[in-house]
Amino acid sequence: MSETMIQMQNISKRYTLSFEVHRHALEDVTISIHRGEFVAVTGPSGSGKSTFLAIAGLIDTPTSGELTLAGRSMTQADEDERTAFRASTCGFVFQFPSLIPTMTVRENILLPTMLQAQNRPKRWRKEKGAADSGSFSRTAGQAISPDDRADQLLDRVGLLDKQHDLPYRLSGGEQRRVALARALIHHPPLLLADEPTGALDPENAALIMRLFHELNRDGTTIVMVTHDMEIAGQTERMISLKNGLCIRD
Amino acid sequence: MRNTATIAWRNLKRKPARTVLLMGSAAITAFLLFASYFFLHSMERSVQASGERLGADLYVVPKGYGGQAGEMTISGTATRFYMSEHMLEPISRIPEVEHIAPQLYLQTVNTVCCKVEGEFPIVAFDPNRDFTLQAWTTLKKGEFAPNELLIGSEAGGKNYLYHYDYSTIQEKVVLFNHTFLVRNLLFPTGMGTDKTIFMHLDTARRLIRGERLVEMQSEEQKHGTVNAVGVETPIPDDAISILLIKAKPGTTEFVKRQIERLQLPVDVVKGTGLRDSLKTQLFPVKILSYAIITMMILMSGLQAATMFSAIISERRKEIGMLRAMGASRWTASQLLLTEAGLAGLIGGMVGVTLSYAGLYDNRVLIMQLMKLPLLFPDLLTGLWLGLIIILLTVMIAVVAAWLPIRSALRIEPYEAIREGE
Ligand SMILES: Nc1ncnc2c1ncn2[C@@H]1O[C@H](COP(=O)(O)OP(=O)(O)OP(=O)(O)O)[C@@H](O)[C@H]1O
Ligand SMILES: [Mg+2]
Numbered sequence A: 001m002s003e004t005m006i007q008m009q010n011i012s013k014r015y016t017l018s019f020e021v022h023r024h025a026l027e028d029v030t031i032s033i034h035r036g037e038f039v040a041v042t043g044p045s046g047s048g049k050s051t052f053l054a055i056a057g058l059i060d061t062p063t064s065g066e067l068t069l070a071g072r073s074m075t076q077a078d079e080d081e082r083t084a085f086r087a088s089t090c091g092f093v094f095q096f097p098s099l100i101p102t103m104t105v106r107e108n109i110l111l112p113t114m115l116q117a118q119n120r121p122k123r124w125r126k127e128k129g130a131a132d133s134g135s136f137s138r139t140a141g142q143a144i145s146p147d148d149r150a151d152q153l154l155d156r157v158g159l160l161d162k163q164h165d166l167p168y169r170l171s172g173g174e175q176r177r178v179a180l181a182r183a184l185i186h187h188p189p190l191l192l193a194d195e196p197t198g199a200l201d202p203e204n205a206a207l208i209m210r211l212f213h214e215l216n217r218d219g220t221t222i223v224m225v226t227h228d229m230e231i232a233g234q235t236e237r238m239i240s241l242k243n244g245l246c247i248r249d
Numbered sequence B: 001m002r003n004t005a006t007i008a009w010r011n012l013k014r015k016p017a018r019t020v021l022l023m024g025s026a027a028i029t030a031f032l033l034f035a036s037y038f039f040l041h042s043m044e045r046s047v048q049a050s051g052e053r054l055g056a057d058l059y060v061v062p063k064g065y066g067g068q069a070g071e072m073t074i075s076g077t078a079t080r081f082y083m084s085e086h087m088l089e090p091i092s093r094i095p096e097v098e099h100i101a102p103q104l105y106l107q108t109v110n111t112v113c114c115k116v117e118g119e120f121p122i123v124a125f126d127p128n129r130d131f132t133l134q135a136w137t138t139l140k141k142g143e144f145a146p147n148e149l150l151i152g153s154e155a156g157g158k159n160y161l162y163h164y165d166y167s168t169i170q171e172k173v174v175l176f177n178h179t180f181l182v183r184n185l186l187f188p189t190g191m192g193t194d195k196t197i198f199m200h201l202d203t204a205r206r207l208i209r210g211e212r213l214v215e216m217q218s219e220e221q222k223h224g225t226v227n228a229v230g231v232e233t234p235i236p237d238d239a240i241s242i243l244l245i246k247a248k249p250g251t252t253e254f255v256k257r258q259i260e261r262l263q264l265p266v267d268v269v270k271g272t273g274l275r276d277s278l279k280t281q282l283f284p285v286k287i288l289s290y291a292i293i294t295m296m297i298l299m300s301g302l303q304a305a306t307m308f309s310a311i312i313s314e315r316r317k318e319i320g321m322l323r324a325m326g327a328s329r330w331t332a333s334q335l336l337l338t339e340a341g342l343a344g345l346i347g348g349m350v351g352v353t354l355s356y357a358g359l360y361d362n363r364v365l366i367m368q369l370m371k372l373p374l375l376f377p378d379l380l381t382g383l384w385l386g387l388i389i390i391l392l393t394v395m396i397a398v399v400a401a402w403l404p405i406r407s408a409l410r411i412e413p414y415e416a417i418r419e420g421e
Helices: A049-056 A079-089 A107-125 A128-135 A145-157 A172-184 A202-217 A229-233 B002-014 B016-053 B066-075 B087-092 B155-164 B201-208 B221-223 B252-261 B273-312 B317-323 B329-361 B363-372 B379-410 B414-420
Strands: A004-018 A020-033 A038-042 A064-069 A092-093 A188-194 A220-225 A237-242 A247-249 B058-062 B099-113 B116-124 B148-151 B172-175 B178-185 B195-198 B242-247 B264-271
Touching: A004 A049, A004 A145, A020 A049, A020 A220, A020 A229, A020 A237, A020 A247, A038 A049, A038 A229, A038 B087, A049 A064, A049 A220, A079 A092, A079 A107, A079 B317, A092 A172, A107 A145, A107 A172, A107 B002, A107 B329, A128 B201, A145 A172, A172 A188, A188 A202, A202 A220, A202 B148, A220 B252, B002 B016, B002 B329, B016 B273, B016 B329, B016 B379, B058 B252, B066 B264, B087 B099, B099 B172, B099 B201, B116 B155, B116 B201, B116 B264, B148 B172, B172 B195, B242 B252, B264 B317, B273 B329, B273 B379, B317 B329, B317 B379, B317 B414, B329 B363
Parallel strands: A038 A220, A038 A237, A092 A188, A188 A220, B116 B195, B148 B178
Antiparallel strands: A004 A020, A004 A064, A237 A247, B058 B242, B058 B264, B099 B116, B099 B242, B148 B195, B172 B178
16 A cells, blocks of 8 residues: 555645735645545635646646656656546546536547547557556456446446436436546546535435445545545545645545 | 547537538638639630630731731721632641631621621631630530521620520521521620621631522522622632631741741731730739639638637637546547538538539529620539638638637646636
């Protein structure tokens, strides 16, 4: 368990509102999350939780600080490297609806595999480093085809019967579950989920938590933002943010 | 690649309103481009062809008539001077002579042509050798027949336009007590020649010899009292009035001297240079038309670009999302560019097809509206033009989409996603 998955060193994210007025979304956060951990991030609204996840998932850049992911320094990483990380290692569930409206549930879920296949020709030679993204060792079951994996996930989130619907026909909670399935299609070793149980009834929330625990048992590192203290209590570790500061770990 | 196209196509299909807008804008662009270029091309071809009509480099006329040659070709007056046809052969052997065409000026006849009554000079030409009327004799299928005529726009041509394409309505003209059919009208030049009626040289010869061309006479004409041949003064049997010569570029002066050296009983006169002056006069008009078309291209291009970029801007969130899911910048942009390109392609095809069909279908109507016998580009040229314009439409779409895509790609995915909220 000593290997770190996410290593943040004095990470700050600052927005410039006007000339000399700044807002800190994150301030001087130093945290390390080990491979295989299951972490809940809590805190009041506007405390920087989403910002924290975005930086950890390499979809946003910190204003300052050092970031190391899976043993590789990402502070100076170029776009190709960041793309490779996002594609191979990271599954992201957004706080807000994030399905592509013109694609069916199933197409949405399969989208990451298609996009990655599309990326490949270009970085075939260039990205030899990506080959050792094998160091982000994948969980068992990787051998199954994306289509089978999609079936499996649809079944797990209870949406097999709605797989050919367009997103607008789904309820908010159903959309959230589709987004989760999409984040898991490529067996990411790291799952970053922003309020995955937010719009769900207790029964469905419990279903998601069971799935998370199972994934975590298979070795997936999970960082999950939640307001629900009961849900946060089911994890191994809780990080609390307030006004961009890490106040409890 | 196949994947990308499939996804792009699906996206277009599932947002019909957006897609109709995109394709409609591309279609309008393509339509305008095609139609405007098409007209310009037609005008240019037509004007060039009328230039050719006045455009012999050299005229060869019987000795002593040199002074009248130029005036004659412009005014079209049937001046009665003749020389032997045998002048043609030695001159045509000069290698620098590109074309040589005889014409025979018969006389001015008072007749009715397409409901226009007047005094019309009758000129005979040899359709096999002619280069000045070519564009009009070949405009309709088939060879120029012995009983056919080409009429100037002032010799009833304007009226003829109204039933241009109805092969069942045949416009008849009575000349020398024989009945002729109008084959085509000539593009107006604004000069005396617009009143001229042209007939086949062979027919003219037979009429001169006093033959009664039974196949060209009605019962009345056969039994009529009018002299079978109305040709006033006898014209020598093998006579021609003038030889029109087109020399190879830059050799006009040289050819003139060559002909003079042949010691024939002829005068050689240099052309009026009308073709060139016509070109000079039309040049500003041409420039202006091209400028207007360029502006139109720019305008419709900008319009399409605005629409595309507005629609793509809505999708910054989608771009950010795709990247968050592991799409490289290239993959993400490719997906949306394919969509824009596809919309441009289909829209362009629709626009070009509509204008192509519309223009060719209403050719006669257009000519009537403009009161001009336009020489339209042939179908193949039209096809090429259409292809190029479709390509251009696709390019406009792709470039227009590229700008907002690039701006969404430059920021971090998370930023793009939240801006799109
Ligand atoms: N583009 C921006 N410009 C200015 N301030 C921003 C910007 N993005 C985020 N912030 C600020 O950063 C802070 C943290 O935002 P963040 O979205 O991380 O909060 P959060 O903890 O996820 O809140 P919630 O629980 O409501 O989702 C907020 O105060 C927000 O106003
Ligand atoms: Mg948030």
